[in-house]
Amino acid sequence: MSRRRALGVIGVGAAALTGCGVPGRSAPATHSGGAPAVRPKPVVPTGDWASVQGGMKKVTDTVGQIQGYASKTSVSRGESIDFHLSSHLAQTCRVDIHRVGRGDGPGTRRLMTSTPFPVRPRTRPTPASGTGLIACDWPVSWTLRIPGSWESGIFLAVFTTQDGYRSYTPFVVRDTGRRSDILMVVPFTTYQAYNLWPHDGHTGRNRYRGYTPAGVWGGIDDRALKVSFDRPYPESGLPHWFALDTSAARWAESNGYDITYASSVDLHEGRIDPSNHRVMMFSGHDEYWSREMRDCAEQAVSAGTHLAFLAANNIYFQIRVEDSAEGRASRVVTCYKETADPAPGPTGPTVRWRQLDTDHRRAEQGLLGVQYNGILKKPAPLVVRESRHWFWSGTGLRDGDEIPDLIAVEADGFDPAMPRPAGTKQTLLSASPYADRLGRGRTVQNTSLCVNKKGTFVFVAGTFYWPLALGDPRHFNPHVQRATRNLLTRMLEHSGK
Template sequence: MSISETAGPSTTSRTRAKARHILDNYYIGPARDVNVLEIWGYTERFSYSPGDRVALHVSTTAETWDLEVGRDGASYQPILQEIGLPGVYQHTPTDCSVNGCNWAPSYEFVIPHDWKEGGYLVTFRADRDGDAVEEHHLFLLRRAENRPVAPYVLVCSTGTWMAYNCWGGSNHYEGITGPKGNAFSPVLSALRPWTRGFCKLPEGAPRAVPEMAHVPGGMVRYPYMEWAYSYGYSKKYASAGWASYERHFARWAEAHGYEFDFATQHDLEADPDLLNRHACAVFVGHDEYWSANMRSAVDRFTDAGGRIARFAGNFTWQTRIEDEGRRQVCYKYTATEDPLYGTDRQHLVTGAWEVAPVNWPGARTFGVNGLKGVYAGLGRCVGQGSGGFTVYRPGHWAFDGAHLGYGDQLGAASRIFGYEVDGLDYRMEDGLPFATGADGADPDVRILAMGLATNLEPDHGTWGETIYIGDADAAYKASVLFGEITPETLDRSTRGNGVIVSWSRGKGEVFTAGTCEWVMGLSRRDWQVEQVTRNVLDRFGTKR
């Protein structure tokens, strides 16, 4: 979410504004210098089907380059390799992040019908005078039409991938736009490379939620950003992309015998009936950005009897997808500047789901709300928390075989709670949380487990440190939910929570674990998290 990144320095850290500005201007993109060895590439679409032609748009300063395409499943399998392809250096517009690179195709191939569905890693390599460079791209391969439909479809969060992609200058957080050259862009192009770290990461790259809780009295640290600066990766790698989220789930699911098809949010935009072929739609990781069309497709699927398994967090912003999927629009906290504001289509204004003029709380789709979160385990935001969910209803079917009792912690050892979570307005009654419905949620939503979150990163005055979140998110929440920023509304806006919920919606069923980091429970082999995941998939894998 990180509204503070777009809203500027928080009121608790204005003296550190200069340092923060330098941090937020970290750039990944073309050097625009033929003397610098580099290679970058992208595809025209995020997903393909067997038989489709894939055009790779590549720019390099090397005379030749090498290509490798491999399926990134339970194990990586190289499938296509080319050596010594002619290199072409292509002009990159300064506004490429907004209007696209417009590079000519450099290499094309037709996807064979025997390639299996999944994520396909594209590796570009080039060398010159003893120096070498390697960059990556990724596309999703849909299931061939002549193959039986899989019970499950993993829908990758390409809306959030686009929002965080800083390649070339701008994303929905910061960049080259604006009067001071460091403002977020409400318009982004899909026709550019993914930033470094979205497609492939070294083993051990730090997560946004560190493996150990914050040490009281110590300087606040953000290990993933420090690592990114040190090794030349985007600081956004831990917030979005295949490598940090969907890949972990896909590898675990395949290794455990679950059969999945793969799609993207943009596929839902283009094909609203896509989900109807499957018993269960799965969403994992960080799915912050959705269009109304994407979300409506999920609602229709659930109402008709489909099952939703969402192991993801931070359902916050409505977007618009334009130009046949090539452009994404999101005005976010400046929603009043959206051209649709004040028109008869202002329900499509690209602001937060829970506030006017959108007024479509996320809980009506997934049982949880983004603004009832948000941060846990990031910096000092619940930095000393357990890293897990507190279990309140251990007798629910989702916890069968997980050996959990009332008050136990689920996922604390694997740190699954964070870095952004989704919550609910709730009341406690006889030691159990109940959804009040005051935030638009169905009061029948059952809260199974819960943890605490915050929109305020406390500043303890430690000399020399930079507070990353501060209080800007709380100020935004106060302004949009209560209409003004006062000490009272600011205080009410600092507190949030993250929940695991179960809900019958229409003829279908929804299970949501409202956290970005659930996949770490699978990757780190936390057997209780794995058991809950199996319980959900096994129940949801057959059509009603």
């Protein structure tokens, strides 16, 4: 099975993984002695979060009882954002706006509710010939002007119909004019690459697969080469692996960090000034990067802003972020992968970053210190290395100790055949063997920390479950929390500027 096919299977079969909590178990690290393990702090979901997640009838892509998308991935205070909705019948709908985190435990806080307004069925587009692009042209159903009192964060627009169905779409409220200790970048370009809408048996496709004319899931020949933000996310409307970002956000805010938010499209469009932040945190699965996005991250390191990547498989494919057919900016993510790119442009074809040059000089490891090296058959323990390093301080862990089931889904590792960040000292904080799902035998995951001569850090967790261990009650792990606090404390105390 190829990686593309495996990821397509994950995308179709992981409906339970797209919400703001991913089923799983958490366990303390195992070790033979030393300091006692850190005790976990209980986390209980709030009432408002429960009301967002449940209590209404299930939305399906086949029927499309209520689904919608936002006109932007992010919006500033004082600006407006439009929502484009379609219902399975003519009726009324209301919108509740919720914010994730900030004093709300693992839940959300409802900030406002609209008055009911009419919705009705809208035409579902067919994939464009040649590229497979699915882009809706639904009219605006409701517009929100962001109040000046709202703080930057991850938001959900919650759509509830008169006949009892509910779905969502996410967006970010940004505050790029404010300095903050941490800027969290939410990976909307990767959300869209994995978007299977509509998963209806004949239409949907993403960057991995799509339906054949016979109505069955095909392979790479049926995938989309271009994907649009002008469409809902599947079923309830939460992006694939949205849980990673909401978990990290809830944890960071509950610990009192000074944090603002942006989307990956903001990174692409040049709205982010890295010098306004001590740390740029990439909280989730952040696989699809444009040249502009990578330039911003590299400029951040050069300017002394630390980078923290909390998951795995980062900066893997180069993309172009293009305008819609109607001229709306940055509404299409283009990535041809193995298919010949008809318009590479000055940044080269939309392939893996490590394939752009014969000497692999633009491989992701050249910035990050590690890079994607496999998909796991099942979760594996993180095996601790360099336990005397300040990163592991206060955890009670020793070399060889294991944090159960922390390495999951995809993993990163150090590849000695690839470039590494120039002029840096690298510490590999874990060495975790795992069985690869694609039949490549056993390989090793590494959590990595690189420090350049100016004292600027680049951290990569190297596993999908790291952010879940921070703020998801079903994956909670105190060792991961302590290590991440150690990391951010050191980053905030030691400016690389």
